[in-house]
Amino acid sequence: MNRALRLAAPVALAAASALVLAGCAGGGSPAESTAPAAAGECMDLSPGSASDGVTADGAFGEAPNATFETPVETDELQRSILIEGEGDPTEPGDAVDVVLTMYSATSGEQLISQPASLGVGESSLLTAFRAAVDCVPIGTRTATVAPAADVYGDQGNDSIGVGPGEAVVIVADVTGITEEPAPAETSEWTENVPEVTFNGTEPPTVVIPDTEASPELLLKVLEEGDGETVGAGDQVSVRYQGLNWDTKEIFDQSYPGDPATFGTDQVIAGFGAALVGQKVGTKLIVTIPPEFGYGTDPAAHQLGGQTLVFVVEIEGTTAA
Template identity: 30%
Template sequence: MRRRSLLIAVPAGMATLAACGDDDGSSSAEASDSPSPSASATSGAPAPKIVDGPLPAITAGAKFDEKPTVAKGSGEPSKDLAVKTVIAGSGRTVAENDFIQANYLGQIWSTAKVFDNSYDRKTPLIIQLAQSSIIDSWRYALAGKKTGSRVLFATPPAWGYGSTGNAQAGIKGTDTLVFVVDIQNTFNAKSSADGKTVAQDDTGLPKVGTNTDGKAPSIDIPKSDAPTKLVADYVLEGDGEEVGAQDSVLVQYKGVLWDTGKEFDSTYSRKALTSFSLTQVVKGWSQGLTGKKVGSRVLIVIPPSLGYGDSPPQGSGIKKDSTLVFSVDILAKM
C-alpha cells in the first residue's frame, strides 16, 4: 500500500466524474514515464479499442475553453471508444496518473441532455487520470493528448458508469455518454511552482532552493532558535488565484525538522503529488497557505502549537514539540 501523507486526514472527494471502486484512501499521484495508459491499469473492463467515430458535431462554442453545444448522436453509437482531437494543443503531454485541469461538458448520446459541465460553474475540474479516480474513458481518451487540446469522445457504458449507470446524474446503464474536454494544464511528480523569485533576506529563517526542475528544493536550517510564531513566506511568488481557507489544493512539498534538518515527509521522495482540503490539515498549513497564490513556493515554519504538539503521528520520525519546516509548491486550486 502506498504511504499516505502525514498531513492528510481524508482525501478530497470529486463529484459526478468520480469512479466507484476500492482504493487505498490516498490522494497521491504516482509519476508516469509513459504517455499511454496500460491495459493492466483498468478498473474492470479491458482496454477499449479506440476508433474515430461516429461522433456528434459541435454546433456552437467551437473555440478552446468556450462552452460548446453538441448535437444529438445520430444512429447507433460505437461499442468502442470513439475519440477525436478537435483542437490540437502544443503544450505538455498528458500521461495516465497525471492530474489534469480542464473544462468539460458531458451529455447523453441519445437525447443530447447535458448532465454536467464546468463552464457554467466557471471553475475548471482538477482530477487525477487514475484508476478509481475517474471513469475509464477519460484515462484512455486523454492520455497522450497535449495541453491546449479540445478532445471530443463518446463513452460506452463499459468505460463509463457501467450497467448501473449514475442515477444522480440521470444516466442509465445503457447510455453512451459524449464529452468535450478542454485540457488547460497537466501536473505530475515532476511539476514545480513557476513563480518569480522572492528575496530571502531573514538570516534567522531557513533558506529554500528556487529550482523549478521538479526536483526537491534544498532547505537550509540556520543555527539559531526556531521562531515561536508561524512563518509563511514566499520563495517563488506565483500569479494565480489566492487560496481560500476552505479550498483544496494540489501540491508538491518537502518537510524537515528544525532541530536536525532531517526530512520526515516529501512528495518528491514518494514521486507522488498530494491534494487536500485546507480544512483537513494541521493549523500551520491551513493558516500558512490561506491567501497565498497558485504557482507559488512557500516556506512554512510551524511551531508545535500549530503542528503536532505532543502527539506526533506514530512512526513519522517527528518527536514531541517539534518545529516543522516545509517547502510547499502550490500547483493548483481545486
C-alpha cells in the first residue's frame, strides 16, 4: 500500500504511524543508541546544550515555531522541558494525546506537525518519540534532540525529508490522556443506500443519494461470500473504494491495482468493524461517521469531520 491511503485513508495506519513506529520508518528499524527503559520504568533522560538551545513560540497544543542554531550535531539523546505542565505525570502504559512537530537538525526546516496518540513506554515507538512524552506532567512541552540512531538511522525517512544519518529536533506538546473510543458496532443499512455497480478489477461505480449522511455506522452486504470468516486482528486482503458522502468524490481506492492487505486492528474503527465477522468473497458497503473515522475535528486530519463511504470486496484473510 503505497498510495495516498497510507497518509490519508482509513484502511492503513494513521499518518502518525509512519512517523513514529520503528517498523514503518524509512524501510527498516534503526539501531538504537539509547537503551530502552525496563517495563514500567521511566527513561533515563537529561537535558543538554543542544536541547537547551531550542526555543519554541506559539500557543500550547498548536504547531509551535521552534528556533535553534543549525546544524545540530549530537551523538546523544537530549530532552529539555520548555513548558512544565501541572497535570499528573504520564506513566508507562498510558496513551497520551500529543502534538508532534519535527524539524531537520541540519536546516532547521519544519518537516511535519500533527496530533497523535502515543503509548508511554511503548517499545514499538522510535526511541526519540518515547523520550518526548516519557514521564512528564500533562500540559508539558518538551524539546528533544535525537541523533540519527534514535530516529531513522542510516536510511533516513525520505517521505518526510529526513536524510540518511540525520539528527532531528522534536517539539512535543503533551495535551492529555487519550480517551478510550466507544466500541464500533455496525447496524444494518436499509435506507438511502448508494447504488453500486462492480466492474471486475476496474473501479466500481457508486452513486451516493442527495440526502444527509446517517450519524450511525451502517453496513449493507451486497453479495455474501462463502469463504473463511474474518476475525478480529486478522490480516485481510481487500479491494476497496473510499468516497466522501457530502462531496461524492473518491479520495482513495485500491482499484485497479492489486488488493490491499492490512490488519483489521490497524485501521480506523469503522472500517475494521465492517470487516470482522464477514466471509471471504463478501462485497459490502459501509458508511462511517466521523467518530468512527478520523474524528470530528477537521483541523486534526484532512478527513476529520467527514462521513466516509467504503465499497469493499474481501478477497482473503489470514488468522492473527
